[in-house]
Amino acid sequence: MGGPLLNTYNHLPLTIHSAKGLYLYDDAGNAYLDMQSGYGVNALGHNHxxxxxxxxxxxxxxxxxxxxxxxxxxxxxxxxxxxxxxxxxxxxxxxxxxxxxxxxxxxxxxxxxxxxxxxxxxxxxxxxxxxxxxxxxxxxxxxxxxxxxxxxxxxxxxxxxxxxxxxxxxxxxxxxxxxxxxxxxxxxxxxxxxxxxxxxxxxxxxxxxxxxxxxxxxxxxxxxxxxxxxxxxxxxxxxxxxxxxxxxxxxxxxxxxxxxxxxxxxxxxxxxxxxxxxxxxxxxxxxxxVKPSFKSHVNTVSTLLFDHLHALKAQFPDLIDSVRGQGMMIGVVFHDDVQWIKKDALKHGVIVNVTASRVLRLLPPLTLDTPSAKHFINVLKTILERRQKKP
Ligand SMILES: Cc1ncc(COP(=O)(O)O)c(C=O)c1O
CATH class of the missing domain: 3.40.640.10 (Type I PLP-dependent aspartate aminotransferase-like (Major domain))
Known part of the structure; x- marks a missing residue:
């Protein structure tokens, strides 16, 4: 393996230059909606x-x-x-x-x-x-x-x-x-x-x-x-x-x-x-x-995400098996290995994570707002539509 780092991670083909709020930016200035938040670290988004x-x-x-x-x-x-x-x-x-x-x-x-x-x-x-x-x-x-x-x-x-x-x-x-x-x-x-x-x-x-x-x-x-x-x-x-x-x-x-x-x-x-x-x-x-408004924000956006993800499950029953989790810790369980979705999402400017091979694990910043949540759902829908068309 090339590069100075020990071979302990499968890196995404992306070098991050900077980050702010819900977005990561690469060297070329492209923006990526962060639905992974550094495995849950960036709960307040980047550089709050x-x-x-x-x-x-x-x-x-x-x-x-x-x-x-x-x-x-x-x-x-x-x-x-x-x-x-x-x-x-x-x-x-x-x-x-x-x-x-x-x-x-x-x-x-x-x-x-x-x-x-x-x-x-x-x-x-x-x-x-x-x-x-x-x-x-x-x-x-x-x-x-x-x-x-x-x-x-x-x-x-x-x-x-x-x-x-x-x-x-x-x-x-x-x-x-x-x-x-x-x-x-x-x-x-x-x-x-x-x-x-x-x-x-x-x-x-x-x-x-x-x-x-x-x-x-x-x-x-x-x-x-x-x-x-x-x-x-x-x-x-x-x-x-x-x-x-x-x-x-x-x-x-x-x-x-x-x-x-x-x-x-x-x-x-x-x-x-x-x-x-x-x-x-x-x-x-x-x-x-701990501000009450923060908690109600998390629960409002969570409900929106769950509602839309359940709708996607109904629309793509051959791909999605179930949706589970709570708050902003959400698993979209697919019938088969879903590692491919990370690269597809990246092409649409969205960072997602997959765990246990079949589970799209969503850990967005807790500051995720309604427009960005809806944008993510639209991207996921587009990806799933294309996937379903593939033989
Ligand atoms: C539930 C849980 N416990 C422990 C750890 C380990 O934390 P760290 O990587 O900071 O050592 C993780 C990391 O993903 C985790 O999800």
Missing amino acids: DAVMQALKTQSQKHLHISNAFLSAPTEALANQLITHSEFSKVFFANSGTEANEAALKLAKKRGRQISDSKTNVIALNKGFHGRTAGGMALTGKPQYWDVFKPNLPGVYHVDINDSEAFKSKMNDDVCAIFVEVIQGEGGIRPLTREFALTINDMATRHNALIIVDEVQTGLMRTGELFAYQHTPLTPNIITLAKALGGGIPLGAMLVDASLRDVFEPGDHGTTFGGNPLACAMGEAVIQTI
Whole structure:
């Protein structure tokens, strides 16, 4: 392979020069509507004014100072997250997988405080939790860890929404259950209410922690600040990343009051986690998304997208199998592999993402407006019409 970068990604044939709002621009000045938003990172679109202002202001004070010091933006963001949630303490990391590593370590430490054997974890098949050793082991897709075996021991996977399989794996040696409320990478697969209730029940019975990975679903992506709020789930820990830093790497683990003293100095740490610049930008993100008008905007545009996508499903039943998801986390499930759609959409100036091979995964900026949403639907319709005509 040519080029200086290791061969870890299938790049789109596109070099981005700049970005603003809902659009990316290439070297030639062509505009692309971004329906992927950097896998959910650019939730406020690109270079949002409030985020850019926070970046400017903080960069004139200091960038990195290390966790040997308290930093005002870091504490302010932690306080905001606590104020707007039912959690009690925050640990900052740099990414989703690191937030999950923190959660895994905390769960194991707390498990061992109860019994030496309470270190097992249950996660879900097709779930995705990151690429570091712990995140990878939790991930329920063997293709991500097969070549790196042996995996972390004590991690067991069951199918999403299979309450019986889940119950059969639960016992007092389980320290934590890791779930996504809607599996993102796994193909926009939502947890059922019944399964959520079973998780609550089993976690209580066996004194295990419920850890909800909100790295992709969190921060208003699904129309609530956190996706678990649509469900009966009672998490002890949630993990966040992606949208949190407004485009700068930032992850977080939020823990409930019962866990506030599990970690002590030295148990866990990170050089960059809670970086003041990232946290200042995170504050701007949270201040923006908690406004009631922001939430109603997300839900209005989401309804429009779902209505039109259901109409497309009715129009193209041979191509589209179903439409699922919530808020601005939407999966259009095709009958067959749909990788081709990325290049077709690009020709129409639209960036889309495909996951689980058959699922067109829409993660637009939450600031997507009605005209742009309608434009996207028209482009998709044109692409599907052409596709259907092909022999
Ligand atoms: C649900 C979920 N958890 C964890 C991760 C890993 O996050 P990161 O790539 O920031 O390590 C992702 C990334 O896509 C994710 O979707």
